[in-house]
Amino acid sequence: MSVLIKGGTVVTAEQSFRADVLCDGGKIQAIGKGLDAPKGAEIIDASSQYVMPGGIDPHTHMQLPFMGTVASEDFYSGTAAGLAGGTTMIIDFVIPNPQQNILEAYKQWREWAEKSVADYSFHVAITWWDDTVEKDMETLVKKHGVNSFKHFMAYKGAIMADDEILVNSFSKALQLGAIVTVHAENGDLVFRLQQEIYDMGITGPEGHPLSRPPPVEGEAANRAIRIAEVLGVPIYIVHNSCKQSLEAITRARNEGQRVFGEVLAGHLLIDDSVYRDPDFEVVAAHVMSPPFRAPEHQAALWHGLQSGNLQTTATDHCCFCADQKAAGKDDFRLIPNGTAGIENRLEVLWHHGVNTGRLTMNEFVAVTSTNAAQIFNIYPRKGSISVGADADIVVWDPEATKTISAKTHHQNIDYNIFEGMTVKGCASHTISQGNIVFADGKLNVERGAGNYVDRPAYASYYDALAKQAEQKKPTAVIRDALHTVKHA
Numbered sequence: 001m002s003v004l005i006k007g008g009t010v011v012t013a014e015q016s017f018r019a020d021v022l023c024d025g026g027k028i029q030a031i032g033k034g035l036d037a038p039k040g041a042e043i044i045d046a047s048s049q050y051v052m053p054g055g056i057d058p059h060t061h062m063q064l065p066f067m068g069t070v071a072s073e074d075f076y077s078g079t080a081a082g083l084a085g086g087t088t089m090i091i092d093f094v095i096p097n098p099q100q101n102i103l104e105a106y107k108q109w110r111e112w113a114e115k116s117v118a119d120y121s122f123h124v125a126i127t128w129w130d131d132t133v134e135k136d137m138e139t140l141v142k143k144h145g146v147n148s149f150k151h152f153m154a155y156k157g158a159i160m161a162d163d164e165i166l167v168n169s170f171s172k173a174l175q176l177g178a179i180v181t182v183h184a185e186n187g188d189l190v191f192r193l194q195q196e197i198y199d200m201g202i203t204g205p206e207g208h209p210l211s212r213p214p215p216v217e218g219e220a221a222n223r224a225i226r227i228a229e230v231l232g233v234p235i236y237i238v239h240n241s242c243k244q245s246l247e248a249i250t251r252a253r254n255e256g257q258r259v260f261g262e263v264l265a266g267h268l269l270i271d272d273s274v275y276r277d278p279d280f281e282v283v284a285a286h287v288m289s290p291p292f293r294a295p296e297h298q299a300a301l302w303h304g305l306q307s308g309n310l311q312t313t314a315t316d317h318c319c320f321c322a323d324q325k326a327a328g329k330d331d332f333r334l335i336p337n338g339t340a341g342i343e344n345r346l347e348v349l350w351h352h353g354v355n356t357g358r359l360t361m362n363e364f365v366a367v368t369s370t371n372a373a374q375i376f377n378i379y380p381r382k383g384s385i386s387v388g389a390d391a392d393i394v395v396w397d398p399e400a401t402k403t404i405s406a407k408t409h410h411q412n413i414d415y416n417i418f419e420g421m422t423v424k425g426c427a428s429h430t431i432s433q434g435n436i437v438f439a440d441g442k443l444n445v446e447r448g449a450g451n452y453v454d455r456p457a458y459a460s461y462y463d464a465l466a467k468q469a470e471q472k473k474p475t476a477v478i479r480d481a482l483h484t485v486k487h488a
């Protein structure tokens, strides 16, 4: 079945222009004025609307087993909720338990994801190290289309990667042409602060943000960046929530280092006042790491996006309902960390970004879709409106308004961190793999229709980086000096 999107304004990361878009066989077949509809084509009237690449959420955790429970949103409901908000692809995370074979874990996540209704891919977390992990990283890159490895610098005693793991994994990733990503919080500091705060008698959820102040994040971001600098590997810092980590990224970028930064819609729009609510359920619903920050950090994060020092927006969609959060009623350290947002990311960023003049429409496309596609090497197949690209498209009505609520959202969670927020500008239609999967407020999705997306390694560019890093290493400098002395 083909779909003709007629009379809209195409908005990409580079330009905006009036054109019809014809989709067939899952791909964009033609872009131009006055395109004829093939026989039997479905036609979308997009006049007064924008036609943009579907959103890519590069950071989600569907049905994640975590902190003694499993995230309530699975790959079916989560990708469907994404489509209802114009997000047509996710990059989720395989997170092996320490000592678990990482290929086995990868296969397990692939199986879980088979029910997805939209396309998906996986970052793979390195949570421990030995020769088999090193070998399996190679297999993942060469045979399974994985080009990014994640490292949790927090969650001590569980999935935390210490410096030794970072050094080993970062070196291997460079050799393989893969990018490294980190959750930047100093896990040892968090552990110590959690204990001290709990021992002081602060056992409620307000203890969570107290145990994870901004310097804890800034230190870890800076450390990961400097390790990546010495080894010469490009690095991507997930969910930057504060000035300190943004400063570390900005500094390194100004020095020419290949560093990328992600920010969550939640961290841009919600401040730490949520932790002062007297209701346990409300505070626990906002327990995520890093936590929501004071307003000055939000202002800095918007500037980070505007300046290009932060390139992507995500949600870290990781849903736990009130009964799951209740596990930490008497001890904040046991509240499963995570909040939702995949359905609302595009609309809250449009409303607070484009409608306020903070972002142009083209910048909006860049930070919600195109930049993620480029950084994770799936552009222009994803993140673009171009002939031959996947027909993953959102038709955007800039005049439509909506008030966000857990009562009406499609996400499988009983709370919405954007509850009561009225936004202007929403998806009127979402097209995934060339099919209309969301229209007139209704989903029409097929279980299992989502495809796994291979992400190739960045081979030749990384070879150059590896050579450059080798030349700069202290060992190389000493070798050169010795050589000079010998031949003097």
Ligand code: URP
Residues within 6 Å of the ligand: 061, 183, 287, 288, 289, 290, 316, 318, 337, 338, 339
């Ligand atoms: O609190 C969060 N962010 N939960 C999901 C796991 C992670 O750290 O990304």
Ligand code: ZN
Residues within 6 Å of the ligand: 183, 238, 239, 289, 290
């Ligand atoms: Zn994280």
Ligand code: ZN
Residues within 6 Å of the ligand: 059, 060, 061, 316, 318
């Ligand atoms: Zn996460």
